Amino acid sequence: MSRAVKKRIRPFLPESPIWQQKKAAGTLKRPSLAELFTPSFRRTTIVTTIMMACAFGAASGAIQQMPRIVPGLPELAGVSRTVQQQTVSLVQMYQEIGGILGRFILAFLAVRIVSRRSLIRIFQVPGMILLPLVFIFPATHNLELVKWGIFLVAFTTISQLSFWGNYLPRVYPTHLRGTGEGFGANVGGRMLGNMVVAVTTGIVASMPGGSPATQLAYAAALVGGSLYIISFITSFWLPEPKSGALLE
Numbered sequence: 001m002s003r004a005v006k007k008r009i010r011p012f013l014p015e016s017p018i019w020q021q022k023k024a025a026g027t028l029k030r031p032s033l034a035e036l037f038t039p040s041f042r043r044t045t046i047v048t049t050i051m052m053a054c055a056f057g058a059a060s061g062a063i064q065q066m067p068r069i070v071p072g073l074p075e076l077a078g079v080s081r082t083v084q085q086q087t088v089s090l091v092q093m094y095q096e097i098g099g100i101l102g103r104f105i106l107a108f109l110a111v112r113i114v115s116r117r118s119l120i121r122i123f124q125v126p127g128m129i130l131l132p133l134v135f136i137f138p139a140t141h142n143l144e145l146v147k148w149g150i151f152l153v154a155f156t157t158i159s160q161l162s163f164w165g166n167y168l169p170r171v172y173p174t175h176l177r178g179t180g181e182g183f184g185a186n187v188g189g190r191m192l193g194n195m196v197v198a199v200t201t202g203i204v205a206s207m208p209g210g211s212p213a214t215q216l217a218y219a220a221a222l223v224g225g226s227l228y229i230i231s232f233i234t235s236f237w238l239p240e241p242k243s244g245a246l247l248e
Contacts, residue, residue, distance in 0.1 A: 030175065031175050031176050031178065031179040032176075032179070033179060033183070035176055035179075036176070036179060036180055036183055041171075041172065041176070041180070043237065043239060044171050044172070044180070044239050045180065045183065045184070047234055047235075047237045047238050047239070048164065048167075048168065048171075048180075048184045048188065048238070049183065049184050049187055049188035049192075050188065050230070050231070050234050051120075051160075051188075051231050051234050051235065051238070052161075052164055052184045052185060052188035052189040052193065053188040053189060053192035053193040053196075054193070054227040054228070054230050054231035054234070055157060055160040055161050055164075055189070055193065055227075055231065056161070056188070056189040056190065056192075056193025056194055056196075057192070057193040057194075057195075057196030057223070057224075057227045058127075058131065058157050058196075058224045058227045058228060058231075059157055059158070059161070059193070060193060060194045060196055060197045061196035061197050061199060061200040061220065061223045061224055061227070062131060062135060062153075062200070062220040062221070062223060062224030062227075063095065063150065063153060063154060063157060063224070064197070065197075065200060065216055065217075065219075065220045066091060066092070066095065066139070066146075066150055066220075067088045067091070067092065068213065068216055069135075069139050069140075069213050069216055069217045069220070070084075070087060070088045070091050070139075070143070070146065070213075071084045071087075071088065071213065072140075072211050072212070072213020072214060072217075073139075073140075073141070073142070073143050073146065073213075074141065075142075075143045076143070087143065090147065091143075091146060091147055091150060094147040094148065094150055094151040094154075095150045095151065095153075095154045096154070097151060098150065098151035098152060098153070098154035098155040098158070099154040099155065099157070099158030099159075100158075101155055102123070102154065102155040102156065102157070102158045102159030102162070103158060103159060103162045105155075105159060106119075106123070106159040106160075106162045106163055106166070107162070107166075109122065110163075110166045115240060116163075116167050116170075116238065116240055116241060117235055117236075117238050117240065119163065120160060120163050120167075120235060120238070121232070121235060123155075123156045123157075123159045123160050123163075124156070124160070124228065124231060124232045124235065125232070126152075126156055127153065127156030127157055127160075127228055128225065128228040128229060128232055130149070130152050130153055130156060131153050131156075131157070131221070131224045131225055131228055132221040132222070132224065132225035133149075133221075134146070134149035134150065134152070134153050134221075135217045135218070135220045135221035135224065136217070136218065136221045139217040139220075139221075140209070140213075140214045140217050140218075160231075161189075164181070164184065164185070167241070168180060168181045168184060169181070170241035171239060171241055196223060196227065199223055200216070200219050200220055200223045201216075201219070203219050203222070203223070204216050204219045207219050207222075
């Protein structure tokens with residue numbers, strides 16, 4: 001769905017029933033950005049912001065570089081520009097399907113696994129291994145392996161982006177929920193995470209490899225793999241929700 005369509009639909013989105021009840025009763029507190037960094041929520045805010053930045057960074061700094069890497073594969077040497085672009089589109093289709101499946105599996109597991117740390121690590125641990133391997137080997141040698149490799153990398157990465165929609169409403173109270181989610185998604189994800197692409201492209205020239213595509217693949221492997229490791233380590237400080245119910 002395009003951003004313009006979302007903006008048109010958003011005014012018709014109903015408010016949370018709890019939010020409406022508190023608003024009507026006059027008990028709804030005013031949200032404050034500073035409250036995100038009070039002792040009660042500081043750890044939650046910092047950890048989720050770092051982990052969201054890592055997830056967005058792996059997507060922008062590695063996965064989204066694949067269309068520039070694919071044309072450098074040996075199978076595409078000497079073929080026409082049209083064939084190259086068709087192949088890039090095919091690889092992206094595998095990527096999108098992997099991401100969609102990851103979202104479905106995350107939703108399926110979210111209601112069956114109590115621990116949120118365990119839930120996200122189901123995707124972090126294999127992704128921490130898969131992402132660098134896919135960009136170091138298949139992305140520089142074999143088209144068929146690239147298609148399935150990017151499918152799996154997207155599966156493990158995009159599912160983590162969906163994780164936060166399930167997690168964040170459970171760790172912030174009603175009045176602070178939108179502020180907390182917005183800070184993590186916008187500051188951590190869209191601001192810090194999307195800046196990672198500059199790191200990937202900035203280190204390409206210092207990477208080994210016989211072609212720009214290979215150097216970019218190695219840079220994506222280094223950056224994406226490092227972000228996965230940082231996210232996994234940070235997850236040890238991820239607060240577990242106190243109960244299955246949403247906070248008041």
